[in-house]
Amino acid sequence: MEALHFLINTVFTLYLMVVLLRFWLQLVRADFYNPFSQFIVKATNPIVLPLRRVIPSLGKLDTATLVIAYLLATAKFIVLQLVFSVSVQIGPSLILGGLLLIKETLNLIFWVLLIRAIMSWFSQGRNPMEHVFQQLTEPFLAPIRRILPPMGGLDLSVLVALIALKFVELLLGDWFRGL
Numbered sequence: 606m607e608a609l610h611f612l613i614n615t616v617f618t619l620y621l622m623v624v625l626l627r628f629w630l631q632l633v634r635a636d637f638y639n640p641f642s643q644f645i646v647k648a649t650n651p652i653v654l655p656l657r658r659v660i661p662s663l664g665k666l667d668t669a670t671l672v673i674a675y676l677l678a679t680a681k682f683i684v685l686q687l688v689f690s691v692s693v694q695i696g697p698s699l700i701l702g703g704l705l706l707i708k709e710t711l712n713l714i715f716w717v718l719l720i721r722a723i724m725s726w727f728s729q730g731r732n733p734m735e736h737v738f739q740q741l742t743e744p745f746l747a748p749i750r751r752i753l754p755p756m757g758g759l760d761l762s763v764l765v766a767l768i769a770l771k772f773v774e775l776l777l778g779d780w781f782r783g784l
Contacts, residue, residue: 606689610685613681613684614681617677617681618709621674623645623649624652624653624670624677625709625710627653627670628674630642630645630741631667632665635737639737641737642737653667653669653670656672660672675706676702678701678705678706678709679699679701679702679705681705682697682701682702682705686698707777708777711770711777714770717738718742718763721735721763722763742763745766746763749762749765749766750762
């Protein structure tokens, strides 16, 4: 049963990450002709496009994609309850879905920042994926760079962003445990 739990958890989490990436790409107006962006769009179009006819966007905010991300996070708990428990509790699943969405968003930002930092050591700007990651992370890193300029050729903004992200994650974890 542990293998089945792992499989369900992994499938839902990976697809949730892809949907969150689509939302993030649209929020920062990233290059949608990039091969990485095209993969994200094609992987999510089957569920986003039908819902977009019903739920319109609010300015730059793609509400249909955000609703799908929330529904996926909630569905993860419901499917796990269906498989591993005798009863399904919808109310707690709705709350846990929202909390999971926040947690996975922070997790996704962490991984994109980390991958961008590692890619910057090797690719030297010729990788199209690096360009998209730069577009995704620059809104987080630019304000940090204004306060903390590069020191000795090292850009510490990613490190500061990762520490701040972990701080927010721990703070939210403490706050949610307090509720």
